[in-house]
Amino acid sequence: MVPVSYYLALAAILFALGALGVLIRRNAIIIFMSIELMLNAANLLFVAFARSFESLDGQIYVFFVIAVAAAEVAVGLALIVTIFRTKHSIDIDELSSMKG
């Protein structure tokens, strides 16, 4: 049986990749995918701990997270479509009109 620390390391790597993606990429869709990556890193941890503790709670949380992520994606994609319509680009560095 695979030890839980392996899952932990994988989740950490996935989360770090997602975070890096959010921080350094400019394409809004890539950033979205990176956010999904971080969410799924968390899901992986939930599932891994649910298995190791033999509890269903973590499994249930994962369902919630997937549902919320789906809703978030729907809203996010709608926003990206609207941004694209006004800016003709989805480069988020173009969206800097709130600069102080």
Next chain:
Amino acid sequence: MNYFDLVPWIVFLPVLGLLLNILIGKRLGERGSSLVAFLASGGAFVVSVLQWLSLSAHPEAHIVKFAEWINIGALQVPWAFRVDTLSVTMMLVVSGVGTLIHIYAAGYMHYDVRYKGDPAAYQRFFIYLNLFIAAMMILVSGDSYLMLFVGWEGVGLCSFLLIGFWFNKNPDGSSGMENSNAAKKAFIANRVGDLGLLLAMFAIFTLMGSLSFDTVFARAEFINPSYILAITLFMLIGVAGKSAQLPLYVWLPDAMAGPTPVSALIHAATMVTAGVYLVARSAPLYSLAPAAQTTVAVVGALTALFAATIAVGQNDIKKVLAYSTISQLGFMVAAVGLGAFVAGMFHLVTHAFFKALLFLGSGSVILALERAHHPIDGDHEQHHEEPKKGHAFDPQDMRIMGGLRKVIPTTYRVYLIGALALAGLPPLAGFFSKDEILTDALHANPLVYALLTAAAFLTAFYMGRQVLLVFFGEPRSHAAEEAVESPPIMTWPLIVLAGLSILGGLINFPGLHGLTNWLEHTLGHEFAHATEFNLTVALTSTLLALLAIYLAWTLYGREPLKAKAADPLAKRLGSLFTALQNKWWVDEFYGWLIIRPYQRFAAFLADVVDWRFWHDWVHDSLIARGFRGLAVFLANPVDLGVIDGLANGLATGARGLASSLSILQTGYVRNYALMVFFGVVSMLAYLIFFS
């Protein structure tokens, strides 16, 4: 049957009269308003007579308490009327002579208001006259020094109002301030005297704890005599002010600026005798202070002689009488000072008769000349022409008179009676009263006797001079030729007064001693002893009076004064006559001694202290400039610097902070995300490593 309860009416009838005249006087017309005033004064006389009748039956003093007045701790002064023989004597004189003068004034003022061009003043005159009667009645009927003082001040006020009756004119009728200045002079000189009386009252209350006469006199003998001396001397200052004695007499000659009935009523017959009344009333106090008595007597005697000398050198008919009044008041004051209270009161009464007669007579003479100079037709035409200042015609100047006995015979006859009574020829009233004073003086103080005899000699001389100048010889002006006799309303009071001047001696006829016995009920036997008739004194004074009249005749009668000629006395007396004419320069001396230093002091206070120090320096420099400096300080450094600086600094600080913080707001989502990332990482680090 007695009528003591009626006594308040002696005050309230005149008050009622003056209120009526104030309210409806203009509607009543001249006749109506003078009738109201006459009835008010006459009513007071009737009440006085009733008091006299009641008192004849019960001669002891009656005190009629009318109202509570002052009730503060130990100071208890009710408004009480004192009816005793002394006060009733004064009441009778005041209201009796006053009523006669009211009648006379009804005629006199009719002309006077027209000559002065202000017929509307007629009612005002009678309002003042009634007010005077009321105040004088309060003075003589008061049961305490304070009530007496109320009347004392009241008559002073009336004197002021009546001297300044034509307050916008000069005595010669032109526009000016001289009359009102004379009024002010009288008022101020009287204030000096009143201060003395006030101090005396304060001392009396402090030492004896009361102001009512009976209590004060009862306690006086237990007081240290030196205090009594101080009290009586302070009182003497009041007497000198009110009764025109040295050195405060200077106001009385100027007071002749008032209409002539005023001179007769206030400045001859009644008000000026208030000082004599005060001393007589305070007899128990004065008898405890012989030094004060001597002082009073010497002041009176000196005044009598001093004023008599000035009267010799006067050309104004009223001024002669004014100085004569001062001189006669000196006789009375000397008498009461010597303890001859009855003689003083006797002379007061007779003097009221013949001096009122002389003043009213002089008014009749003045009016006779005035009417001849510029007649006014009937009552309807008013005299509009304003006399020029310094115009040649002065109806009071004896030098333009002469020969008036033919044109105004009634005035002449009564005037002669008055003059002879004043000169002290038997059997007229003045002879008996003056003789009684001289007899008492001879017994008590030879110096006073000598001064008074000399004054009596001069009295006869200046009255002889006046009568000869006015009524004898040839007319020295057109006005004197055509002089018009006064109407009966003016001559009848004169005739009554002439009768009183003849018969007045009977009041205290030697051997009968009516007044002595009458006043003994009040003054007690000690102060009201009968003076025996002294033939030597009587003969001396009569012979001296006759000699003086002869002397006057040799100067003015044998060879009557020609128009514009110099006074024959001027040749005989030389520079002495100039001194007499200038009243010994007393007014100038007072001007130099008091008035000019005072004016300089006032100018100093006004110019230096008030204007330069107070206004320029304190107000302008200190307060205004100081305030402005403070305002500038508050406005510039405090308001602009500190308060505005604080508010502006807060704003700039906030703005600076905001602009430096706004750098963080890059607008790049990734930056925000990075910050959130770091934030989360640092929070986690904190939770992991520090908790």
